[in-house]
Amino acid sequence: VTAPVADEVLGRELRHVLRPDQVRLGAVDRVTYGYDATYRRGLPAAVVFPESTEDVSAVLRLASRLHVPVFPRGAGTGLSGGAVPMGGIALVLTRMRSISVEPEAMQLVAEAGATTADVQAAAAAHGLYYPPDPGSQHVATVGGNIAENAAGPHGLRYGATDRYVLGLTVVLPNGEVLETGGRTLKNATGYRLTQLFVGSEGTLGVITRARLRLVPKPPPDTATLLLGFAGLSELGRAVGQLARLSESLVSLELLDRHTIAAVAGRGPVPLPEGLAGVLLAELRGYKDVLPRLAQQTADLARAAGAVVVQVAVEREAQAHLWRMREEVAAAVARLKPTKISEDATVPLDELAGFLADLEAIRREYRVELVVFGHAGDGNVHPNILCREGDAEEMTRVEAAVAAIFQAALRRGGTLSGEHGIGLLKRDFLPHAVSPAALWTMRELKRLFDPQGILNPGKLLPSTGGEAP
């Protein structure tokens, strides 16, 4: 990037390519669009609100000409700092939210700024199902979901966002519009460009529109089990056994004892003292079969060491159990003002060991570490609660975060299962992938964004992976 363009010049030029109400330069807007759901803050020089692919293309052509960085963002619910701008242009896609359902082709077309919940609702209105369900689904946008390859509790059974992306409209950094994929449910025609943009965290192109696959409505009935364990090793091993039992298991969530304590008092379910953690298992199927499947699941859990086994089949009783999981985010956020949400993911056969590692890290670094998340696919969310202003505490927190990554990698795990690398984990990337993989990633970035103007400083590390 060459000599920076003055902010006034940038503002004036942006108002040539967009309407005045699509360009904001004031301090309030710049601060408002300077963050995501992490504690990291940035400050863009300008905030723009495109309303079409053409608008995005015009902004990127301008940015290319002026060598100004562009930071695409949806609702700012990301948990890796991926949407935090560092100068340049914050490109806010939330005005692009149209959804058009094609029920007979089992798909829909959504603009990037449509929320996940709106996509789910649009599918449901036609008797179809869009499975990805990240925790932020009522706010988060599908563009962001695709950029991060978001998942959620039902990812165990239905996979992450990637499985549902049939095609994309992507604006490349030079402003060119690339259409990938198409309307067919299967496609073996050329390189899989669609899947290269999924999970690319807004660093290769700006996703403006997606064609999303829908699936038949799942069976109508559910059963929920609450399974309590006295030790984390029993719990961790039970997860692997439960996950193998049946495809009727559609989610398997973990709350460790520190999470339970945070929810306690607020949570509707009184739990016995002395549990190391609980699993919430959701089975989905037909009511003729569910009691039997629930019984099998309960038996397996008991054999694996569960000391508390509750089975709920009535809708009310199930909702009661799940309320505990839904309370988690709010409850742990109340422990201390700053929440650092990690996303380290391990192979299923290493989960028990990793949970022990996390307990040891909590003690060693004296941090308020709570562990919950999607146990069934090894994707747990270690969250550290802290006070950003307390320098001594933050030093321990940073060391604990590094220790969490190291523990996950030592166990054949990875830095992120669904939150992405973004700003927060980029410098850990060289420890998580091979030099050849890192070099390949750098070359892909160079191919699509030779000027390096699109979401710079994200995903790729500051050093490492140079040509061999």
Add this chain to the structure above:
Amino acid sequence: VTAPVADEVLGRELRHVLRPDQVRLGAVDRVTYGYDATYRRGLPAAVVFPESTEDVSAVLRLASRLHVPVFPRGAGTGLSGGAVPMGGIALVLTRMRSISVEPEAMQLVAEAGATTADVQAAAAAHGLYYPPDPGSQHVATVGGNIAENAAGPHGLRYGATDRYVLGLTVVLPNGEVLETGGRTLKNATGYRLTQLFVGSEGTLGVITRARLRLVPKPPPDTATLLLGFAGLSELGRAVGQLARLSESLVSLELLDRHTIAAVAGRGPVPLPEGLAGVLLAELRGYKDVLPRLAQQTADLARAAGAVVVQVAVEREAQAHLWRMREEVAAAVARLKPTKISEDATVPLDELAGFLADLEAIRREYRVELVVFGHAGDGNVHPNILCREGDAEEMTRVEAAVAAIFQAALRRGGTLSGEHGIGLLKRDFLPHAVSPAALWTMRELKRLFDPQGILNPGKLLPSTGGEAP
């Protein structure tokens, strides 16, 4: 590629990097490994049988140094000419067939030359399931499956091979070994390199080993319906309605009347005269529920115009119905000596129209066109039976093939759903993807294979997609 190296020099050099029994230069071997399951033939200068990733790396380093093209292949069951060599080295991966199951992590590691059936059996031995089931599963290799992103009848419910690939060992054209992905079931750590190699048809790197995700065994019981339709438009519209009904529908296969006629006499099921085609629907679930689901499916099919509805729940009766589908490949191959298997795929809401297009093409070009395949995801297999030696007929056949592609593309479809582009469809690619997409594909090829030595002449067209 510079001046070609003499074949004797190539053979001598290969015997420096591999054992003598791993290098074959005789005419019989060169002819034997000069074909795949299409009618296209090539002739390699040498045939090599690597036994490890290191062997593959050594061959590619040598090939890079000598500027000799390398054509990777598994069992040669491909249907797009992707493994047909044109001079150079045929790299046969069938000696690399080890499989190592990690049941507690719900995955296995297979070398590229392991057959799909061996992978399925290894999973089943641990109570797990590997769903991809291409028709050639007992012969085809997982390396080839991944390179082509193969699917099969159960792709409707369980997706194609891409969904099961957690990580790959890939040898790049310069001999460097790239490890992608890892042991976790979810992974949002950097660009999705694994998925870039899936479906890349051996043009970006040689897959030598894959880490494959396994899923729980599906429910134990099935029901099968045979649904006969008097008209293709009713049949085509019924497919879309059936596909939306329930996730218990795990496959939905089509046989048109020409396919039925080919099977007739050999097929165990006598069908009434005058049917335009039949659908075979497989429901999977628990026996408590299946009769009800089968009834719903039958009712829906009747409402959609089915004039024949048979429901089989006993294992024997179901096997009886499926035998008709299993006979198809052999039965149509008996019609005439040369079989051209197309794979054009359309959106579900265009299937009825596309089936009408195919019927019109059959008449217009007077070709022996039979249509069967995976109707439930719009992935039908129009097969033309002909005599390679009959020049006049072959002219009509070539025109008919072009007309099939044009019809599919006009309906928003694509050239291939699961067979890939290979040699046969490469020059149709510019009609199926946008100029920007084609340019991007060319750039990706250049990035991974700047010398153009890996499977040249495949996937990318001979012209088109140059830099804008």
